């Protein structure tokens with residue numbers, strides 16, 4: 369039996385990830401004090417990312433390789449270009 373190519377499998381998974389699918393995942397996350405960023409902070413961070421030259425395909429930061437929606441939702445995350453900071457660290 370032919371083994372699936374890991375690189376092709378990864379590409380298939382990545383191509384199914386869209387901004388909308390990530391938004392659904394993030395909106396399903398519960399607010400946890402000390403872990404998740406409050407909504408206004410999350411939105412402010414994403415506004416900055418949307419204007420940044422490092423943003424790729426509306427979802428990924430080419431500077432750090434993270435999906436910005438998840439990075440912005442983590443209260444203790446920070447921008448690798450120091451455009452927005454961690455909170456509570």
Ligand code: SF4
Nearest residue numbers: 417420422429447449
């Ligand atoms: S995390 Fe920072 S460097 Fe990455 S896309 Fe957002 S603003 Fe740009």
